[in-house]
Amino acid sequence: MCTKIVQILWGCFLLWNLHISSAQTIYPGIKARATQRALDYGVQAGMEVIEQMVKARNIPDLKGSETLEFLKVEYVNYNFSNIKVNAFSFPNTSLTFMPGVGIKALTNHGTTNISTNWEVKSPLFQDTGAADLFLSGIYFTGILILARNSFGHPTLELQDCYAQISHAHVSFAGELSVLYNSFAEPMEKPILKNLNEMLCPIITSEVETLNTNLSMLEVLTKIDNYTVLDYSLISSPEITENYVDLNLKGTFYPLENLADPPFSPVPFVLPERSDSMLYIGISEYFFKSASFAYFTTGALDVTLSTKEISSHLVRNSQGIGNVLSRIADIYILSQPFMVRIMATEPPVIGLLPGNFTLDIPASIVILTETENSTAEAIVSMDFVASTSVGLVILGQRLICSLSLNRFRLSLPESNRSNIEVLRFENILSSILHFGILPLANAKLQQGFSLPNPHKISFVNSDIEVLEHFILISTDLQYETSLKQQPSFHGWEGLNLLSGQWRRKSAP
16 A cells, blocks of 8 residues: 555656656747758858958068078068969868767868068078968868857857868069979978967867857847847757757847746747758747737837828729718718727637648727817727738848737627628728738838848748747858957967078077
8 A cells, every 4th residue: 555655656756846847947948950951051151251351361461580500691581562462262161060969170281372472581591581381181070069058149169170281382582482482392391380279279260259259249139119139059069960950038128127028938840951041930939929028018009190091092993082981971060080009819820731820819999079179089999900921031030010810899699790890891891901911011011120130131042830939941141341350469470491491589
């Protein structure tokens, strides 16, 4: 008997732990998935960007003094100026996912051609000229570790860096170029050795600079005067053999209140696809939090005058004049009126395959302006407007538009047969369809910013409505204009000559 009681208690304990664990799990409102195609495009675009940056880079002059032991020269003061990278080729470069670890970067058989002016002074001679430095057999490998910090920013770290240049060839030009080229080979070895020692520190420094920029990304974006949107990472990126998933909070908040809404996101799974570079899943929770935030802030409470409504009515065969005359027939009123529409509850979101609906429970009040300029309500009724939501991507924004499916006054069924009620229902439906929704769609044209890297555009985009989330499939395109060149830290301390060419203070 005691054994059975212990087993029952143990079972209850396990169930309770499972419940607590599930209650503490935080699910994303948005999932972004980058596939191997995105990495392959990243290699292509990245090499172009790096080449542009390197070629445009103003590399500081290299100055110093060396001892030429093999020529018995006590010192030679040198200055390399106007250093330019003329050619840059890394034909065998790849980025691949390492499941649960990061992204492996690999390049080999790279070549670089550098030109420079030079000037040397010594007790025996001085000269100036030009030189070319050709580097070949450039090899690099490293692992980029993706994570998140406590603020929800992505972080980037380079581990297991290994870089090597196999060959360096120096070619001098000038009056004594034949002499200099005769002992260029002894110079190439220390140059090569020093470059190989400096490559990983330079690369690591650049990754650290990129990581600093990532830490300054805005993860809380102001949408308008009512809401902000939280794009922060809720967990470290999940890396598999074929893709990396980023789990983003994807929650709307009232502008002055960052408390979570009274409901939680539910898990959803992106389909296993690889045809596009990027997949973005936007959950029902994302739209529900937007609905709740706008309702809470009072953004769904608007009052419109006859003039405002008429300016947005479609000019059809009946027109605004006929609509107003029908209202006048019912209420025998001739004075101008205003329409106040306010949501009575947060609009209800519905995402089913191929169908995105938004049901708006609201109240409509028609007011007239009396002789003493006060507003007087002449009729007030509750209704539910069922709308379909259209989606399109313009630039980097998701644009929504509403179209009315059904309008129904919230009345007892016994009153619905009343011809005046039906007539009024039709009139209000016309005002909502031709006047109010165009106003709402004009506001919706600003759209929602989609998560995307800096200077990356979406191309070949497609949107699907699936069960409880929408799926955006898109390719990426890098905008090649470089308004600001990133800095290459580490060039200033680069001493190309060491070993036999030991640095001394210039006399």
